[in-house]
Amino acid sequence: MKRYDANTRHGVSLTLNGLSRTGWAEPRTLLSDFLRETLGATGTHVGCEHGVCGACTVRLDGSAVRSCLTLAVQVEGRHVDTIEGLAKGDALDDLQAAFRRHHALQCGFCTAGILMSAADFLAREAAPSEQQVREMLSGHLCRCTGYTPIVFAIREVAAARERDRQKEIGNV
Amino acid sequence: MKPACFDYVLPDTPAEAQALLAQYGSDARILAGGQSLLAMLNMRLAQPKVLVDISRMKALDYIRIDGDRLAIGAAATQSALEAYPSLGEHVPLAALALPSISHFQVKNKGTVCGSIAHADPSAELPLVLAALGGEVVLASASARRRLLPDDYFRGMLQTACAADEMIVEIRLPLRAANAGYAFREVASRQGDFALVALAAVASADALLLAVGGVADRPVVRRWPRLDGVALADALNDFAWALGAEDDAHATAQYRRHLVRVLGGQVLRQAQQ
Numbered sequence: 001m002k003r004y005d006a007n008t009r010h011g012v013s014l015t016l017n018g019l020s021r022t023g024w025a026e027p028r029t030l031l032s033d034f035l036r037e038t039l040g041a042t043g044t045h046v047g048c049e050h051g052v053c054g055a056c057t058v059r060l061d062g063s064a065v066r067s068c069l070t071l072a073v074q075v076e077g078r079h080v081d082t083i084e085g086l087a088k089g090d091a092l093d094d095l096q097a098a099f100r101r102h103h104a105l106q107c108g109f110c111t112a113g114i115l116m117s118a119a120d121f122l123a124r125e126a127a128p129s130e131q132q133v134r135e136m137l138s139g140h141l142c143r144c145t146g147y148t149p150i151v152f153a154i155r156e157v158a159a160a161r162e163r164d165r166q167k168e169i170g171n172v
Numbered sequence: 173m174k175p176a177c178f179d180y181v182l183p184d185t186p187a188e189a190q191a192l193l194a195q196y197g198s199d200a201r202i203l204a205g206g207q208s209l210l211a212m213l214n215m216r217l218a219q220p221k222v223l224v225d226i227s228r229m230k231a232l233d234y235i236r237i238d239g240d241r242l243a244i245g246a247a248a249t250q251s252a253l254e255a256y257p258s259l260g261e262h263v264p265l266a267a268l269a270l271p272s273i274s275h276f277q278v279k280n281k282g283t284v285c286g287s288i289a290h291a292d293p294s295a296e297l298p299l300v301l302a303a304l305g306g307e308v309v310l311a312s313a314s315a316r317r318r319l320l321p322d323d324y325f326r327g328m329l330q331t332a333c334a335a336d337e338m339i340v341e342i343r344l345p346l347r348a349a350n351a352g353y354a355f356r357e358v359a360s361r362q363g364d365f366a367l368v369a370l371a372a373v374a375s376a377d378a379l380l381l382a383v384g385g386v387a388d389r390p391v392v393r394r395w396p397r398l399d400g401v402a403l404a405d406a407l408n409d410f411a412w413a414l415g416a417e418d419d420a421h422a423t424a425q426y427r428r429h430l431v432r433v434l435g436g437q438v439l440r441q442a443q444q
Contacts, residue, residue, distance in 0.1 A: 001188050006177035006221075027180035027223070030214070049173040050211035051278060063251070063280040069210040070281070073180050074225065117277055138362035139275025 017085030025072035034072035043083035054140035057113035064120035083112035098153035106144030175213035194313040198335040207282035241343040250279035268355035294385035302390035303371040303382035325389040354441035374442035
């Protein structure tokens with residue numbers, strides 16, 4: 001049985017965007033703060049800190065979760081993916097590029113969380129309806145875009161990925 | 173908006189978790205998905221001295237058919253239940269209610285038993301448990317007991333779970349032969365807390381309506397098969413009996429209206 005005493009910093013080792021990282025955290029440190037302040041991954045934003053706004057959403061072992069409702073010590077030995085891991089060098093990934101094309105962001109505060117949710121969502125739902133995308137987005141607050149360009153961007157990526165899959169198996 | 177200090181313990185077995193509860197009592201809290209508890213810690217509405225994390229405990233991470241029940245272990249997430257094969261055949265009411273629960277990012281971590289433990293009066297899973305008459309299995313270091321919803325839910329965020337006990341499992345009755353089920357919820361947007369949530373079960377000789385979001389706990393009422401004026405009167409009596417109150421989200425009058433109108437709709441739907 002592992003025990004982490006309060007008021008003491010404990011080593012937490014995880015795989016962050018494919019790289020092994022270790023940092024020190026008290027039991028009460030939230031994953032959102034650990035990512036930003038200890039590991040320097042400031043792309044993950046902190047909004048409401050009670051799970052409502054979605055800005056802090058990251059992928060934990062592939063699943064989109066709220067990093068403000070996760071403790072840093074809970075990710076020991078696990079895989080965490082954040083917005084920093086999406087682009088390959090200077091090349092935006094397809095979701096990021098579609099968000100840019102569709103003006104699916106303005107101030108950008110909510111965007112990192114939405115992209116991490118969308119990445120998990122599209123891995124589960126290859127061809128989502130507009131209604132399904134809007135339901136997924138109900139877990140995020142965006143005060144700039146009115147959501148519609150975000151819906152367009154996500155559905156465009158789903159369609160493009162589906163075309164690529166069909167091409168690969170020789171159906172096109 | 174940061175939690176106060178606590179020790180964090182990761183027991184390997186349910187017995188170890190129960191031993192910690194026996195040792196620390198009300199100073200300890202079980203952490204499963206944390207989707208309610210961590211928000212309360214962040215807001216310092218709860219300040220336990222010890223957090224006992226069962227979220228990665230393999231022995232409690234299961235959903236399986238056990239006799240005439242679907243048994244759901246304390247570490248099983250709401251997403252896992254939603255993805256359970258043929259859930260709509262086995263426990264139709266759970267399948268109908270799950271899409272209204274919060275957002276998929278929250279269901280990915282939030283547990284089924286955690287929602288029952290939190291006992292928010294507007295939450296969907298306590299309503300499903302109450303409507304189906306499922307059981308809550310509580311275990312301490314020395315004893316294990318099964319409670320029915322009437323004995324388990326005690327009020328807003330209040331349950332019969334003692335300080336040295338934890339929920340290890342909930343048990344939902346499988347679909348009854350010839351029974352029909354329906355669910356409706358009104359919330360200000362998809363996934364928000366319910367202003368009113370309604371679950372109906374229709375069997376050959378009886379109707380059942382369960383309502384969440386109005387009283388301090390899910391409330392169930394049973395009638396013989398009624399229709400027309402008799403049903404309208406029964407729904408009106410039920411709506412008033414729930415003791416709705418005005419709050420920032422809706423008036424008591426509006427909640428009673430929803431119980432009368434949507435109550436009639438879900439009961440009809442369950443009979444089809």
